[in-house]
Amino acid sequence: MTRHRVRLATVGILACVPLLLSACGSDDPDTGATDDTETSAAEETGGGDDGATGEATIVIQDFAYGDPLTVAPGTEVTVTNEDSAPHNANDAGGAWEFDLLQQGESTTFTAPDEAATYDLLCTQHPDMSGQLIVEG
């Protein structure tokens, strides 16, 4: 008698590879690894059209941008600063930039059309790092 055993091991690994932008000599006492994953929320307006008109949010908290955020090209990205320190979230390569946000302030920018991983930059705190991933 043969026992037929089919074992389907489907392993889906979403590898989030954190970019280690090692910034030496940080005086921040607050650079410990925090694991909160509630910082980014992508909202999709359930519609019928094909246009990628999504919205996404980056919340800056504790000198961090949260997990890398993946959006479609042209997505309206809202950035909110919840820290008492001023922050912004410019593209290190200059694809977009905006002024520093004070605590509680928000702004929006439009994600670039070119699919790539964009490094977020705070002009006040070069130690901060984060990514916006544009996927076509």
Ligand SMILES: [Cu+2]
């Ligand atoms: Cu900052």
